[in-house]
Amino acid sequence: MLSIVVEQPHRMAVRERADPSPAAGEVRVRVRLAGICGSDLHIFHGKNPFATYPRVIGHEFAGHIDAVGAGVSADRIGERVVVDPVIRCGQCHACRIGRHNVCQRLQVIGVHRDGGFSQFACVPADNAYAVPAGMPTASAAVIETFAVAANATHRTGVLPTDVALIYGAGPVGLNLLQVLKGVYGVRTFITDHVDERLALARGCGAEEDEVINTAREPLARALARRGVAGGPTLIFDAVCHPAILEEAVALAAPAGRIGVLGFSATPSALPQQALTSKELTLYASRLNCAMFPTVIDWITRGRVDPGRIVTHQIPFRDVADAFALSESQPRACCKVLLDLSEDA
Structure with a gap:
């Protein structure tokens, strides 16, 4: 597979990497679209205190499940999904009181572990939410920002x-x-x-x-x-x-x-x-705390429209141009999505 890797601050490249296999309790997502966030730019510039390198960045992404790990129903294969990047331990004080977005051992997909700027990404099955039929993939890809x-x-x-x-x-x-x-x-x-x-x-x-x-x-x-x-x-x-x-x-x-x-x-x-x-x-x-179902419901009922903030979709191989656009052209763009489809 191809992945966008920030190898160290200020150095990013599209690299060929082995296809990942989902572990127990995980699904593998074939990523279709991924949004560029300010935090991705911060990681690229070495200004995110939580990131380590090398890192496949990207925490806003949607696609479909193409493989599942042990303990996950095979019925989920083919399901269109959006991924909540917040992974919690479930045991610390914050998790016990329902504030798992500030978990003491918090992991964020695309920051602490590899993320969605890749043709495939393995994520916990519970973090992959089904996208309702008829919802454009571009709208699904920015659900995280609404969360x-x-x-x-x-x-x-x-x-x-x-x-x-x-x-x-x-x-x-x-x-x-x-x-x-x-x-x-x-x-x-x-x-x-x-x-x-x-x-x-x-x-x-x-x-x-x-x-x-x-x-x-x-x-x-x-x-x-x-x-x-x-x-x-x-x-x-x-x-x-x-x-x-x-x-x-x-x-x-x-x-x-x-x-x-x-x-x-x-x-x-x-x-x-x-x-x-x-x-x-x-x-x-910080981030979101189990807000994906709420946002999906809002979109389904027409209360919000994520597509209104999407201004550009750019092939993932042109990621350097996409970053430059996001960073230096606030008059020309708002939310930029990377297209990770096979022909991008």
Whole structure:
């Protein structure tokens, strides 16, 4: 089989490797499409603290099961599936209380073990979820990104009276927008400094007055002009620049909640007085916690449409070009998928 291997930071190649065989309790997935995530770029650049090398990256992928290991029904062969990359130990404190996405011995497919940028990938059978008939493979391939948004909104909760604000109209921010608008029906503002990303936000359900280009208008003034008295009650930081969290604390309404997605090694200077005086709650959110069935249900019922964020499908042999596009052309692309079909 062919696999995209990050051999060491800044060095990546398509390599011929032996076809894997599924172990007991595993299935082998013939990968069709795999999404490029910011964390894949971080691994390539040596900036992901959890990755080891060499590594086949990719944690967003869909395909079909073509082989099963011992203990897995052969009836699953041929099943179209999407893979949840979160693998837990099931024994630590986090797992025992149902928070297996922060398992003490967490493994993430594509980070701690080889992932989906390969023609074949072996994964635990329980991590391979059946894709409903009629769902495009491109939509299935980005279910993981919607599961991240589902986890974040599950952590913070969403009230019918909430006024929400999302920092960043990248894939995660746009997915949060679809969830907040399509599932919960709350008024949601989204910010970015790239007009093309804000155009995608309109396509994901944002009203014209709900998109704010912060390169042209200070956020506090923009919200006030739109009648958000007292500040948003629910804020999501999908950018994770330290200054954003500081601003979010200043903007949030009393009793507001702030969800933080992603990693930044640079600390934020949060004013304790603002946190305490407004009794704000900060929710960190990592990966997803058993959210794939929820997202599949949302898609089936037409509450969200993953295909809205997919802008490119590129043959996997052109992975270097795909990475360059993802990284340097935010005006031209959003979610880029690698096509791992046999003729790609």
